[in-house]
Amino acid sequence: MAKLPVSLTINGDEHDLLIEPRKTLLAVLRDTIGLTGTKEGCSTGDCGACTVIVDGKAVTSCMVLGVTASGKEITTIEGLASDGELHPVQQAFINTGGYQCGFCTPGFIMASKALIDENPDRTEEEFRHALGGNICRCTGYTKILEAVLKAAEEIRTTT
Amino acid sequence: MSEYTVVGQTVARVDAVEKVTGAAQYGADVHPPGMLYGKLVRSKHAHANIRSIDTSEAEKLPGVRAIITQDDVPSGRRVFATDKVLYLGEPLAAVAATDPDIAEEAAELIKIDYEVLPVVQDVMESIKPSAPRLHGDDTKDGPNRREISGQIRKLSRDKENDHSGEISKLEAELEAYPDEVYYNISAESHTEAGDVEKGFAESDVVVEDTYVIPRVHQTYMEPHVSVASADSSGKVTVWASTQGPFAIRSGIAGTLGIPLTQINVIGTTMGGGFGGRFGVIITHVPAVLLSQKTGRPVRVQMTREEEFTDGRPAPGCVIKLKTGATNDGRILAREALAFWDSGSVSGASIGSTIRVRGVYKIPNLKISAYGVHTNKSGTAAYRAPGAPQAIFAGESQLDEIAERIGMDPVKFRLMNMREEGDTVPAGGEEPKVGYKETLEAVADAAGWWDREAGENQGWGVAVGDWTNGCGPGGVYVSVHEDGSARIFHGSMDITGTDTAISQIIAEILTVPYESVTIRRGDTDSAPYSTGSGGSVVTFTMGNTAKLAAEDAHRRVLELASERLNTNVDNLELKDGEVHIISAEPPKSISLGELAAYSLSTTGGPIVGKGSFARQASTPALAAQIAKVEVDPSTGRTRVLKLVASQDVGFAINPMAVEGQIEGGTVQGYAWAMMEEMQYDENGNVNPGFVDYRVPTSADLPTVESVIVEVPAPNGPYGAKGVGEPPITPTLATMANAVKDAIGVRITELPIKPEKVVQALKSNGHSV
Numbered sequence: 001m002a003k004l005p006v007s008l009t010i011n012g013d014e015h016d017l018l019i020e021p022r023k024t025l026l027a028v029l030r031d032t033i034g035l036t037g038t039k040e041g042c043s044t045g046d047c048g049a050c051t052v053i054v055d056g057k058a059v060t061s062c063m064v065l066g067v068t069a070s071g072k073e074i075t076t077i078e079g080l081a082s083d084g085e086l087h088p089v090q091q092a093f094i095n096t097g098g099y100q101c102g103f104c105t106p107g108f109i110m111a112s113k114a115l116i117d118e119n120p121d122r123t124e125e126e127f128r129h130a131l132g133g134n135i136c137r138c139t140g141y142t143k144i145l146e147a148v149l150k151a152a153e154e155i156r157t158t159t
Numbered sequence: 160m161s162e163y164t165v166v167g168q169t170v171a172r173v174d175a176v177e178k179v180t181g182a183a184q185y186g187a188d189v190h191p192p193g194m195l196y197g198k199l200v201r202s203k204h205a206h207a208n209i210r211s212i213d214t215s216e217a218e219k220l221p222g223v224r225a226i227i228t229q230d231d232v233p234s235g236r237r238v239f240a241t242d243k244v245l246y247l248g249e250p251l252a253a254v255a256a257t258d259p260d261i262a263e264e265a266a267e268l269i270k271i272d273y274e275v276l277p278v279v280q281d282v283m284e285s286i287k288p289s290a291p292r293l294h295g296d297d298t299k300d301g302p303n304r305r306e307i308s309g310q311i312r313k314l315s316r317d318k319e320n321d322h323s324g325e326i327s328k329l330e331a332e333l334e335a336y337p338d339e340v341y342y343n344i345s346a347e348s349h350t351e352a353g354d355v356e357k358g359f360a361e362s363d364v365v366v367e368d369t370y371v372i373p374r375v376h377q378t379y380m381e382p383h384v385s386v387a388s389a390d391s392s393g394k395v396t397v398w399a400s401t402q403g404p405f406a407i408r409s410g411i412a413g414t415l416g417i418p419l420t421q422i423n424v425i426g427t428t429m430g431g432g433f434g435g436r437f438g439v440i441i442t443h444v445p446a447v448l449l450s451q452k453t454g455r456p457v458r459v460q461m462t463r464e465e466e467f468t469d470g471r472p473a474p475g476c477v478i479k480l481k482t483g484a485t486n487d488g489r490i491l492a493r494e495a496l497a498f499w500d501s502g503s504v505s506g507a508s509i510g511s512t513i514r515v516r517g518v519y520k521i522p523n524l525k526i527s528a529y530g531v532h533t534n535k536s537g538t539a540a541y542r543a544p545g546a547p548q549a550i551f552a553g554e555s556q557l558d559e560i561a562e563r564i565g566m567d568p569v570k571f572r573l574m575n576m577r578e579e580g581d582t583v584p585a586g587g588e589e590p591k592v593g594y595k596e597t598l599e600a601v602a603d604a605a606g607w608w609d610r611e612a613g614e615n616q617g618w619g620v621a622v623g624d625w626t627n628g629c630g631p632g633g634v635y636v637s638v639h640e641d642g643s644a645r646i647f648h649g650s651m652d653i654t655g656t657d658t659a660i661s662q663i664i665a666e667i668l669t670v671p672y673e674s675v676t677i678r679r680g681d682t683d684s685a686p687y688s689t690g691s692g693g694s695v696v697t698f699t700m701g702n703t704a705k706l707a708a709e710d711a712h713r714r715v716l717e718l719a720s721e722r723l724n725t726n727v728d729n730l731e732l733k734d735g736e737v738h739i740i741s742a743e744p745p746k747s748i749s750l751g752e753l754a755a756y757s758l759s760t761t762g763g764p765i766v767g768k769g770s771f772a773r774q775a776s777t778p779a780l781a782a783q784i785a786k787v788e789v790d791p792s793t794g795r796t797r798v799l800k801l802v803a804s805q806d807v808g809f810a811i812n813p814m815a816v817e818g819q820i821e822g823g824t825v826q827g828y829a830w831a832m833m834e835e836m837q838y839d840e841n842g843n844v845n846p847g848f849v850d851y852r853v854p855t856s857a858d859l860p861t862v863e864s865v866i867v868e869v870p871a872p873n874g875p876y877g878a879k880g881v882g883e884p885p886i887t888p889t890l891a892t893m894a895n896a897v898k899d900a901i902g903v904r905i906t907e908l909p910i911k912p913e914k915v916v917q918a919l920k921s922n923g924h925s926v
Contacts, residue, residue, distance in 0.1 A: 102178035
């Protein structure tokens with residue numbers, strides 16, 4: 001299949017690539033770039049494990065073709081910690097035990113970060129519904145919600 | 160105040176940072192150079208004869224490196240179907256290509272000529288003589304015929320006496336059960352204690368119902384995956400996302416005839432398992448075969464759709480249950496006849512039907528269980544395999560009895576619960592377990608005793624029991640010159656077990672938790688370890704770790720006695736230093752100094768070894784209460800409150816234990832209210848998250864967990880396995896709450912809105 005030129009900015013790094021138009025952004029991140037922190041859980045946009053942030057919005061990267069992401073700025077789980085410091089959302093997931101097997105965690109953290117960036121004042125109920133696109137099979141969500149609320153509070157009070 | 164400093168405390172897990180930064184390496188993250196992508200070619204029919212498999216078109220596709228069928232399995236052991244398929248998605252061949260999309264295209268190009276056969280998906284249809292037969296000789300007598308035939312066989316064997324009269328009488332009795340010959344049976348199991356007929360005769364109330372529990376998928380978030388690399392010397396390396404690397408090693412060895420020592424299984428971080436991640440055939444064996452054929456590493460990764468069609472989910476079942484009790488609340492007898500849907504092969508957890516006995520003093524018990532073939536994939540374990548199904552039936556029916564005799568459901572349960580020393584029906588003697596404490600704890604926490612319910616609201620309670628397994632394990636612990644400790648072992652971390660092991664080592668060596676690190680070896684390097692399932696890990700590896708740390712502790716004191724010139728009896732290890740007891744002035748030496756000193760001694764470095772296999776486990780109880788509100792016009796049930804208590808023995812890491820309780824309870828909720836793998840004559844019809852809905856955070860409120868600690872005599876610090884019990888009562892908890900809300904008993908799960916509406920209609924409600 002003929003490949004097309006694509007320019008992606010991923011976690012601040014520019015990548016000029018030739019990719020097949022059928023490859024999803026998820027496949028490009030994982031197989032071409034080698035950033036495997038973003039997970040493939042369903043390939044149908046239903047589980048949220050592949051959530052990354054594209055131009056400030058959380059998207060399921062299995063539902064985006066790599067070629068259509070050209071020129072966009074992408075943040076993955078690998079790009080969240082800075083200067084050796086975990087992002088407050090990452091730290092909150094550790095402190096509350098908001099992860100178990102960890103497979104859904106990158107997606108949850110990216111979705112939570114985008115939601116908090118957009119509006120950290122959401123209520124628990126609002127966060128529960130806003131995170132309805134991410135599936136976790138281990139935690140039962142209680143400790144994930146605790147993590148997200150704690151992170152939102154910290155981001156609210158420090159910014 | 161706890162006498163311990165590290166165990167019993169909430170600490171961040173050892174894998175915390177790698178899991179929140181995306182650094183943890185799961186199965187599909189492994190990418191050796193030159194890796195090919197494998198894809199399984201699957202049956203498009205649920206039951207068919209295979210006339211031919213034509214791979215010629217697929218072979219021509221650029222990028223295809225190998226196509227294999229059963230002809231390419233040198234051992235001859237069945238990996239792919241050949242002449243017949245028994246379910247939609249059954250593997251027929253496998254492809255390896257340079258790109259995953261090419262592998263998928265090639266799989267589509269393989270032409271399979273099917274002769275479609277009649278299909279049976281319902282167990283109650285499959286046992287009838289009219290059902291299509293899936294395997295050969297698979298007919299069994301039902302419990303009554305079985306009993307009578309047994310008596311006839313026994314009398315016929317006695318050649319000394321003439322029993323012809325009795326025999327013809329029994330043969331006439333047999334004719335009373337013409338429909339009790341079951342077809343398509345894969346296995347059977349029968350248990351009896353006391354005399355149920357007598358028990359029912361003495362009962363004031365007898366309730367009989369049929370419970371239907373659907374097949375559900377474990378739905379671990381990471382689909383099955385393995386990467387295999389076979390080198391030219393014959394050595395095979397497999398990176399496997401599995402609960403049991405050693406089981407995978409022996410499985411591959413057995414299936415492909417490769418010597419054990421020629422196989423190295425590297426367990427990768429596991430994206431959930433819940434019992435479903437032990438199987439060897441699913442991806443590991445095809446990956447090895449493809450790698451052997453191509454001489455390159457091959458990754459075989461299942462899609463979510465493949466997980467639903469060819470995973471090994473939890474079996475559905477039909478349980479006919481009968482319970483008798485007296486008006487003053489004593490349960491006298493219980494009888495169960497269960498049909499478990501084992502799919503195309505045997506293996507459903509039919510033995511778990513015994514769980515209908517619950518934790519109660521039921522003097523008379525009779526259980527018959529059958530595994531029944533259908534045109535579905537085989538099944539596997541799912542968190543307390545078989546228990547949620549059986550306990551759903553048992554605990555639903557208890558509420559029906561409680562209602563008829565006018566007793567509070569919690570009091571009724573408390574009154575019948577076994578105590579230490581009681582006889583377990585068809586079992587041994589009951590040890591000390593916090594059955595009553597756990598139920599009382601949840602009742603208190605949920606506000607059961609002064610509960611209020613508005614219109615269309617209801618409360619439900621149920622309990623479920625499970626006993627952790629036990630298995631072999633080995634642990635080494637080394638103490639280094641900087642006073643840190645390093646653990647080496649071979650068991651897969653299952654949501655926090657490495658952390659528990661590290662806490663135990665830190666406790667015994669009296670060092671900070673942060674100075675203990677843990678490494679898991681592969682099957683080439685690590686001591687043998689049992690699979691991480693059956694709630695075994697903290698119990699087994701915890702005990703093993705304790706032995707290893709105690710061994711290191713002994714060596715530490717030995718070294719200190721040399722350095723401090725005193726007998727070991729005068730020494731104690733405290734806060735990472737060995738002190739001479741009540742020495743004035745105080746005299747001590749640190750672990751680091753001792754580790755450095757050890758390097759120049761005859762006895763050598765500080766290496767503790769622990770090896771353990773078996774000790775009796777103690778049952779655990781999970782008790783739960785739900786408050787729900789049902790909308791009678793839509794049938795939708797909303798959970799207002801969900802409280803879960805559990806006797807965990809001792810919580811080594813309370814936050815991790817709560818996480819297990821919360822997660823298990825939500826899985827139970829999902830089985831009760833949402834999940835169901837649906838099948839028609841073409842096979843599974845809901846192989847994706849749109850049609851197979853699992854809960855999201857939007858579906859539930861916060862789960863409140865209550866930890867109860869009644870120590871297990873043989874558990875490390877009294878700990879019991881905590882992973883499985885919390886799922887066991889939730890199915891019944893929810894059904895009992897819905898019954899309380901709408902006044903109608905729903906016996907067929909899941910309790911979807913349409914079922915609630917139908918139930919209300921059948922009860923004369925206008926909706």
